[in-house]
Amino acid sequence: MAKDKCVYKAGDKAGKLLAWLGSKEREGLFVREIGQDSGNRVTGSNKVAEDFADYMQAFYNARPLAPESKVLDFIKDCPVKHLQSEQMEELEADITVEEMVLAMGQIQAGKVAGPNWLPIGFFH
Structure with missing residues (x-):
């Protein structure tokens, strides 16, 4: 608008x-239409958006979380590396626009940026 x-x-x-x-x-x-698991095709921007949101929620909620005891055991067994203070400051610094532009420019077209399955063009 x-x-x-x-x-x-x-x-x-x-x-x-x-x-x-x-x-x-x-x-x-x-996205003009989206396919459902049942084989039906959904059209209309509002319905497509709703179905996409429902699918992504189900996708992320379907993965069982590891029991806390297993996570703690894993952390205990990991070798700990200590960072220098300069390294800590660099890691804690805010991400700049220039760093984001550089990172997005290095991802090949058509590739996805992470586990959300969204192609890099979505973020441009």
């Missing part, structure tokens, strides 16, 4: 907005 307001504030009336709404470039930005 903010984009719509900017177009009208620029005094271009509806021309640019209508061109933008109908552009092929904009069509590639949205």
